[in-house]
Amino acid sequence: xxxxxxxxxxxxxxxxxxxxxxxxxxxxxxxxxxxxxxxxxxxxxxxxxxxxxxxxxxxxxxxxxxxxxxxxxxxxxxxxxxxxxxxxxxxxxxxxxxxxxxxxxxxxxxxxxxxxxxxxxxxxxxxxxxxxxxxxxxxxxxxxxxxxxxxxxxxxxxxxxxxxxxxxxxxxxxxxxxxxxxxxxxxxxxxxxxxxxxxxxxxxxxxxxxxxxxxxxxxxxxxxxxxxxxxxxxxxxxxxxxxxxxxxxxxxxxxxxxxxxxxxxxxxxxxxxxxxxxxxxxxxxxxxxxxxxxxxxxxxxxxxxxxxxxxxxxxxxxxxxxxxxxxxxxxxxxxxxxxxxxxxxxxxxxxxxxxxxxxxxxxxxxxxxxxxxxxxxxxxxxxxxxxxxxxxxxxxxxxxxxxxxxxxxxxxxxxxxxxxxxxxxxxxxxxxxxxxxxxxxxxxxxxxxxxxxxxxxxxxxxxxxxx
Amino acid sequence: xxxxxxxxxxxxxxxxxxxxxxxxxxxxxxxxxxxxxxxxxxxxxxxxxxxxxxxxxxxxxxxxxxxxxxxxxxxxxxxxxxxxxxxxxxxxxxxxxxxxxxxxxxxxxxxxxxxxxxxxxxxxxxxxxxxxxxxxxxxxxxxxxxxxxxxxxxxxxxxxxxxxxxxxxxxxxxxxxxxxxxxxxxxxxxxxxxxxxxxxxxxxxxxxxxxxxxxxxxxxxxxxxxxxxxxxxxxxxxxxxxxxxxxxxxxxxxxxxxxxxxxxxxxxxxxxxxxxxxxxxxxxxxxxxxxxxxxxxxxxxxxxxxxxxxxxxxxxxxxxxxxxxxxxxxxxxxxxxxxxxxxxxxxxxxxxxxxxxxxxxxxxxxxxxxxxxxxxxxxxxxxxxxxxxxxxxxxxxxxxxxxxxxxxxxxxxxxxxxxxxxxxxxxxxxxxxxxxxxxxxxxxxxxxxxxxxxxxxxxxxxxxxxx
Numbered sequence: 001x002x003x004x005x006x007x008x009x010x011x012x013x014x015x016x017x018x019x020x021x022x023x024x025x026x027x028x029x030x031x032x033x034x035x036x037x038x039x040x041x042x043x044x045x046x047x048x049x050x051x052x053x054x055x056x057x058x059x060x061x062x063x064x065x066x067x068x069x070x071x072x073x074x075x076x077x078x079x080x081x082x083x084x085x086x087x088x089x090x091x092x093x094x095x096x097x098x099x100x101x102x103x104x105x106x107x108x109x110x111x112x113x114x115x116x117x118x119x120x121x122x123x124x125x126x127x128x129x130x131x132x133x134x135x136x137x138x139x140x141x142x143x144x145x146x147x148x149x150x151x152x153x154x155x156x157x158x159x160x161x162x163x164x165x166x167x168x169x170x171x172x173x174x175x176x177x178x179x180x181x182x183x184x185x186x187x188x189x190x191x192x193x194x195x196x197x198x199x200x201x202x203x204x205x206x207x208x209x210x211x212x213x214x215x216x217x218x219x220x221x222x223x224x225x226x227x228x229x230x231x232x233x234x235x236x237x238x239x240x241x242x243x244x245x246x247x248x249x250x251x252x253x254x255x256x257x258x259x260x261x262x263x264x265x266x267x268x269x270x271x272x273x274x275x276x277x278x279x280x281x282x283x284x285x286x287x288x289x290x291x292x293x294x295x296x297x298x299x300x301x302x303x304x305x306x307x308x309x310x311x312x313x314x315x316x317x318x319x320x321x322x323x324x325x326x327x328x329x330x331x332x333x334x335x336x337x338x339x340x341x342x343x344x345x346x347x348x349x350x351x352x353x354x355x356x357x358x359x360x361x362x363x364x365x366x367x368x369x370x371x372x373x374x375x376x377x378x379x380x381x382x383x384x385x386x387x388x389x390x391x392x393x394x395x396x397x398x399x400x401x402x403x404x405x406x407x408x409x410x411x412x413x414x415x416x417x418x419x420x421x422x423x424x425x426x427x428x429x430x431x432x433x434x435x436x437x438x439x440x441x442x443x444x445x446x447x448x449x450x451x452x453x454x455x456x457x458x459x460x461x462x463x464x465x466x467x
Numbered sequence: 468x469x470x471x472x473x474x475x476x477x478x479x480x481x482x483x484x485x486x487x488x489x490x491x492x493x494x495x496x497x498x499x500x501x502x503x504x505x506x507x508x509x510x511x512x513x514x515x516x517x518x519x520x521x522x523x524x525x526x527x528x529x530x531x532x533x534x535x536x537x538x539x540x541x542x543x544x545x546x547x548x549x550x551x552x553x554x555x556x557x558x559x560x561x562x563x564x565x566x567x568x569x570x571x572x573x574x575x576x577x578x579x580x581x582x583x584x585x586x587x588x589x590x591x592x593x594x595x596x597x598x599x600x601x602x603x604x605x606x607x608x609x610x611x612x613x614x615x616x617x618x619x620x621x622x623x624x625x626x627x628x629x630x631x632x633x634x635x636x637x638x639x640x641x642x643x644x645x646x647x648x649x650x651x652x653x654x655x656x657x658x659x660x661x662x663x664x665x666x667x668x669x670x671x672x673x674x675x676x677x678x679x680x681x682x683x684x685x686x687x688x689x690x691x692x693x694x695x696x697x698x699x700x701x702x703x704x705x706x707x708x709x710x711x712x713x714x715x716x717x718x719x720x721x722x723x724x725x726x727x728x729x730x731x732x733x734x735x736x737x738x739x740x741x742x743x744x745x746x747x748x749x750x751x752x753x754x755x756x757x758x759x760x761x762x763x764x765x766x767x768x769x770x771x772x773x774x775x776x777x778x779x780x781x782x783x784x785x786x787x788x789x790x791x792x793x794x795x796x797x798x799x800x801x802x803x804x805x806x807x808x809x810x811x812x813x814x815x816x817x818x819x820x821x822x823x824x825x826x827x828x829x830x831x832x833x834x835x836x837x838x839x840x841x842x843x844x845x846x847x848x849x850x851x852x853x854x855x856x857x858x859x860x861x862x863x864x865x866x867x868x869x870x871x872x873x874x875x876x877x878x879x880x881x882x883x884x885x886x887x888x889x890x891x892x893x894x895x896x897x898x899x900x901x902x903x904x905x906x907x908x909x910x911x912x913x914x915x916x917x918x919x920x921x922x923x924x925x926x927x928x929x930x931x932x933x934x
Binding site (some may be wrong): 001131132159168170172173174177178179180182229233259260278280282299300302304305307309311314315316317318320321327396 | 468470576599627633637639640641644645646647648649696726727746747766767769770772774775778781782783784785788789856864
């Protein structure tokens with residue numbers, strides 16, 4: 001018995017894939033992924049139409065998706081993140097139906113609740129055995145964790161594993177077990193290694209970034225949360241990584257031993273664990289080769305599913321035990337609502353990912369962002385898109401000062417006591433506008449091009465077309 | 468946030484456990500388990516009645532269950548195996564409603580299909596963190612694999628972890644993730660170590676057992692299945708273990724490198740892997756301390772869920788890839804149907820466990836049994852209970868000869884070519900009856916005390932009361 005089939009065409013026939021079905025993909029191969037394009041091309045060749053694509057994230061390498069939308073092969077799109085290339089096309093109205101944006105925790109939650117059903121899940125697996133036991137830890141296309149693919153495997157009606165490293169049964173160190181897999185397809189390559197782990201953004205050397213990072217680390221130190229057992233997540237942007245580096249210095253100097261590092265994992269988080277800052281790493285996605293090597297070889301670096309990372313439909317998830325998260329923003333408004341979906345012109349170029357999940361779970365959610373960007377204030381009256389509700393954001397760190405959500409007065413006091421430059425968020429807006437001038441409110445179109453679904457499944461905001 | 472509660476009473480209140488509910492248990496603590504008795508005692512103290520107990524297995528240590536049945540606390544019982552003490556009470560009619568017997572693969576299958584719903588699962592966990600990430604690998608009550616508990620965790624409405632080794636969050640090397648767990652209770656002890664891993668039966672020294680074991684090993688050698696990549700499961704009985712030892716000698720001598728050893732894992736299977744006979748072990752249950760130590764320290768020794776072990780409702784399970792299994796029998800009839808539920812007097816003292824699952828999956832399912840036991844032939848006209856259908860059994864090995872199922876004529880030819888004493892199963896029955904005399908057919912009662920459900924969910928047989 002073997003589940004290995006010879007081609008995508010054979011799979012399409014065996015699974016009786018039909019017009020209108022929902023197919024799903026995960027994004028651990030990131031901008032190196034070949035699988036989404038490969039599958040859509042095969043489906044298009046077969047003449048299928050009206051497909052709904054549920055991809056945990058869409059990257060620029062998925063540009064061919066635009067053509068499939070234009071010719072009616074794909075008429076629905078659900079994602080937690082959409083990069084600028086496909087995002088621009090969506091904002092310009094290429095898709096008749098609004099995109100459904102979810103969060104990294106909301107997606108598996110909705111899948112498990114049955115509100116985001118999947119007909120066929122395609123799992124890009126850097127290594128699989130002949131029965132579908134598969135992992136991202138080994139193989140030429142190794143990507144480390146397969147965290148986002150677990151819900152697809154568990155709940156999709158049919159599951160196809162696509163691999164470029166087929167090994168004999170059984171693959172003992174599997175991530176996703178054979179019990180969920182219908183077919184296995186071997187191909188020459190599932191991805192471009194240069195794009196899969198494209199290398200974490202380097203720690204910023206920009207003086208503004210370093211100022212913010214210092215403030216952020218000192219704010220964590222002053223928050224009362226920096227103590228033995230602290231858990232931590234940070235984004236992969238330059239200032240966030242610099243903040244992590246400064247935090248590491250403080251933890252080592254003060255002998256603070258944290259419990260776990262969470263999230264998309266970078267070399268810097270691996271270094272922190274190995275230096276003794278954390279007992280363990282809980283990893284839903286690896287961002288670079290150091291993280292891949294670590295998850296393969298260090299038992300304290302553990303792969304977790306997106307359910308376990310952040311699903312509000314789980315009995316609990318790791319974000320519920322998270323102390324501090326450092327996050328980015330394209331805009332933040334004076335109510336602390338954050339936009340990570342669109343740029344300042346309203347074009348889609350991102351998405352929640354785990355932003356609102358970690359903000360909701362963490363004891364302290366900190367935004368780190370330069371006060372102005374491209375001659376615009378990042379602090380605005382009202383964000384173009386509410387990606388993360390303001391009542392879950394505690395702190396905004398900029399190079400011109402730190403604003404604390406009025407919901408957390410004790411935090412502001414602690415920061416002030418530590419000599420940090422605490423100020424009102426309206427003040428930061430004013431400072432920014434003194435530099436940039438008051439921006440003209442941009443005019444968006446009438447068409448809704450995306451619905452932003454909060455992690456609990458409710459509609460949080462809509463995104464309008466750009467005219 | 469923590470899920471830790473202070474007592475079973477608190478859990479009963481929090482979960483609003485009511486009369487008539489189904490509660491479940493797993494049996495990795497075997498005859499050392501304290502948890503089933505502890506929970507039932509608390510429920511009885513609370514005055515609950517009419518409970519349905521779904522336990523993957525019931526051991527002699529669970530004798531208090533009889534009292535709970537007599538006083539109406541428990542009125543339903545589902546299990547894959549019931550030891551002689553509780554089995555005798557069942558056979559004597561203590562329970563008004565028939566017991567539901569399933570198999571180790573059929574139980575998670577029925578649970579996942581919703582035909583065996585569970586209200587509250589109680590998971591005995593040798594180590595757990597405060598959010599319910601738990602494992603059997605560590606702690607004073609370490610039992611190794613928690614394979615049978617996965618389906619309970621995943622599908623029960625509510626899940627309680629009971630541990631005697633509570634550790635800080637996160638337990639990185641968890642088996643069952645927090646996403647399924649509602650509450651965690653710490654107690655002094657979840658089990659008696661002497662009973663948890665009571666030590667595997669030693670390899671038989673009985674001359675009859677050694678003759679059978681030699682035949683069995685030679686039959687596997689002659690079967691055509693003994694080649695690189697062979698997979699293997701054996702029971703923990705003395706002759707089965709001796710057969711494994713002889714098989715190991717042959718594999719090492721001939722340089723055969725198998726793929727995986729499966730099942731309940733003993734020291735002997737660990738030795739075979741470490742000697743190079745198998746690439747890996749897939750472990751749903753550890754039988755002894757050597758197996759526990761191995762699964763804790765050797766990445767090639769992998770814990771699998773009961774779904775992955777044997778569930779027919781999985782897309783595939785390990786038994787589907789199994790080449791050879793050696794199994795026991797209390798009776799086998801001339802149609803090769805096997806009884807492992809009752810003794811020759813009709814008293815319940817066992818159950819399918821993985822017997823019929825592995826027999827259905829394996830390329831060659833071999834029964835090894837002495838031709839007579841307690842002055843009775845083990846070959847009979849019709850088994851008292853059909854535990855495993857004859858069409859899934861290929862070979863019966865006794866000290867007086869080897870009978871091959873007529874459905875497998877090529878296997879009989881191979882054995883004959885190898886000089887093995889192949890004979891008709893009717894001949895074996897005759898030989899046995901020449902020794903023991905023709906037994907009087909025992910008379911059973913009219914009351915159905917158990918329904919034997921096959922792995923696919925259908926009724927395979929019923930067990931009648933003993934008068």
